[in-house]
Amino acid sequence: MEFVMIVEPDEVGRKRLEAVFQTEKPSFSYQITGRPEEALDILEHQKTDVLVCETSLSVLSGREFFTMAKMISPDTVRVAMTSAEHVKDILSFLNECDIYKLIMKPCASFADFIEPVNAALEYHRLKKQAESDLEQANMNLFFSEKDFERIEERQKENVMLYKQAAEVVMTMLKQHLTIGQMDSVGEYMMEHYLRDLLGYYLETMIHENGNYLMGYNRLKMNFIMRMPDKVSI
Template sequence: MTPEINVLYVDDEQQNLNSFKAAFRTRYKVFTALSVPVALEILEREEIHVLISDQRMPEISGVEFFKITKERYPHIPRVLLTGYTDIEVLAEAVNQGDIYRYITKPWDDLELHNSVLNAYDHYKANKDLQEKISELEKANAGLNRFVYSLSHELRAPIASATGILDLVKMEGRIGDSGGYWKLMDACIQKLDYYVSQTVQFYKTARFKVVQEQIHFETLVRSLIDLYRTSNDTKDITFEIAVDEAQHFYGDLFRVEIVIANLLSNAIKCQRPEEPHKKINIRIDTSVEEARILIADNGIGMEAEEATKIFDPFFKGAQPGSLGLGLFILREALEKMNGIVTVNSQRGVGSTFEVVIPNTPEQKD
């Protein structure tokens, strides 16, 4: 079944309007207008799918009329009928998107009919696209609200529960109740980790890259101080060597994500039986790049496993992990055009090397 196509034809000659209506009234719903003001009134009250106009009109040319309708109704395809050749005007109108197609007069019925059908398909495609964009905007707004709830509303009760457990620890009662306090502490820490990883993944994927000067020494030591509050790091020695002879400019938000996830991974992959747990951190900056090496003497991994660790939800030797940390790291590096490589050996440890370009336009 042929869809009903609403076509508006504007021409200052009534004979042309009558001829058009007689030729196409059984194929489309035809609207006609002898002047631009009448045409604009029809456009206001009717859903027009294809707009056709003569070029030579006394009040205004067809191209000038189309410029007006393009601003008000940008998604309606416009077909120009012209009885004379004005290549410069037509070329400018086509290049600026003012017209979808032009046809010389007297028109050929088949050519004009095919042009209307093609223009209608163009209209439908644009309309479908706008509807998809609207759906995506709604979904995006919903996702924003969801992440806001995660980062604020859900974080608040987690913080309250953590505060209560801190009081229990201060009073030395964490071992009471048959170990239930410890179990609750572990569950809350895991929930907090899952929430933070989800929010971090969202921000990494969506936030724009912002360049600024980065002080690696300060950044690394602040992250280590943060990790030092956890019992997981009490037996780990951190060895830090930072050479910042050259100022480095990059995306601080994502650089912090990269280093934080590498440190977190190195801490979690320590071997319980290792008496001298250590993590080595080496950072060097140059005119071209920052080179970051983080090595541990932890559990390490096989070569096959090393190829999968950057995949989403791959847990490897960390069954309690969400499996997003190194995936988020790789996503952050891609935004900065950085790369990461890993060299690991089971039972010996792992070394991660990250290279991030120094942003040239931001340097002194």
């Protein structure tokens, strides 16, 4: 559920809002506080879709509060509340702090308050959707579904390729390799060792685009300690 943080330092105004919210039952969750420092703390630790704040504060100025709010949670849509006599004071930082809406007090009705809040929520939804669409579009520039299918198909072809190549090389080795003084178990172990080695090497060569040095170094690191004793060619 979407969350709205409301800062109303005036106790009478705060209680009026709380009473109306209990009656109206908005579609979003909310918290109303009279302390801007509490609002900033909540903003830091809880995902907040819309922040509504009175600009006449005792501890901070409206500019300071909204500047800090923007730094803490840049994705939160900010809405300012003020009275007619303070409008000139906040015009200087409306753009600077990215204030989306301005609620003029006193509100003649609850609609005068809730409509800007709902508009800010809708703006937040649209902004998030636009960001998601852009991210998806950027992803599609690099990897489409067909790209992934081609990569998967190429991977299967590579697997078949090095298996076939390993079989060919193993056949040649069996025809020309003489293993002296080895029983059947030793020959079996040698054959599987060579098969593993060849498969690993061919796989490395395919995936490293024919980099022989890379294939050699990986084989040396992974197989040098496993080389069987008493092998003569």
